[in-house]
Amino acid sequence: xxxxxxxxxxxxxxxxxxxxxxxxxxxxxxxxxxxxxxxxxxxxxxxxxxxxxxxxxxxxxxxxxxxxxxxxxxxxxxxxxxxxxxxxxxxxxxxxxxxxxxxxxxxxxxxxxxxxxxxxxxxxxxxxxxxxxxxxxxxxxxxxxxxxxxxxxxxxxxxxxxxxxxxxxxxxxxxxxxxxxxxxxxxxxxxxxxxxxxx
Numbered sequence: 340x341x342x343x344x345x346x347x348x349x350x351x352x353x354x355x356x357x358x359x360x361x362x363x364x365x366x367x368x369x370x371x372x373x374x375x376x377x378x379x380x381x382x383x384x385x386x387x388x389x390x391x392x393x394x395x396x397x398x399x400x401x402x403x404x405x406x407x408x409x410x411x412x413x414x415x416x417x418x419x420x421x422x423x424x425x426x427x428x429x430x431x432x433x434x435x436x437x438x439x440x441x442x443x444x445x446x447x448x449x450x451x452x453x454x455x456x457x458x459x460x461x462x463x464x465x466x467x468x469x470x471x472x473x474x475x476x477x478x479x480x481x482x483x484x485x486x487x488x489x490x491x492x493x494x495x496x497x498x499x500x501x502x503x504x505x506x507x508x509x510x511x512x513x514x515x516x517x518x519x520x521x522x523x524x525x526x527x528x529x530x531x532x533x534x535x536x537x538x
Contacts, residue, residue: 348479351472355483358532361459362491363525368459371450372492373517382496383489384443385450388432390485392454393463396425397481400464401474421464422455429455459488494524 361367368389375385400421408414433451437444444451454460463484467477498520507516 346472346476348475351476352479352483355480356487356490357528360487360491360528361463361484362488363521363528365459365462366525367462368457368488369521371453371457372488372495373514373521375447375450376492376495376499376517378446379493379496379500380443381446382492384436384440385447385454386485386489386492388436388447388451389454389457389459389488390482392425392428392432392460393485393488394478394481396421396428396460397463397467397484398474398478399424399428401467401472401477404468405474417468418461421461425460425464426455459484491524491528495520498524 355361358364362369362372371385375381403420403424404414404417408417408420429452432454433444436447436451463481467480472480495517499517502516502520511519
């Protein structure tokens with residue numbers, strides 16, 4: 340049993356939300372994060388979608404890696420296989436959202452299919468493999484990373500709603516103040532890194 344397998348899933352869960360937030364510690368998945376965070380409803384919908392996809396695909400990719408690729412000595416195919424499983428999960432989620440909430444489907448627009456190529460989704464599966472997590476740890480890490488992504492986009496959306504009504508220097512309006520805000524958010528989240536960390 341290696342050191343990562345001794346990590347408590349409870350600690351792993353909270354570390355992946357706060358101190359090792361996939362967005363604010365690793366800066367993965369920034370394009371949809373910045374684009375969609377202008378609207379609270381869309382941010383909430385995309386955050387939920389990313390959380391579901393991260394949790395499902397991390398578990399699927401762990402099973403494929405450990406029960407198919409490693410026994411058959413096909414680890415070199417993991418990038419392609421991970422991307423295919425992510426694309427399949429996103430396609431299923433897209434069809435479900437289209438049936439359940441047409442308004443949310445239209446508000447997410449092109450960013451829903453783009454979850455497939457969201458580097459945060461692939462990054463979590465690769466971190467799971469590199470760190471040698473067990474199946475339970477992988478599911479917990481996927482869920483925690485998704486909830487961390489969701490928390491970050493909702494916080495940024497709320498802050499952007501406030502900054503839109505604030506007096507900001509003309510040179511900083513729009514993307515400038517957004518990037519500065521993300522930097523301060525990252526510092527705030529990483530400030531707790533002495534308490535919990537994911538290795």
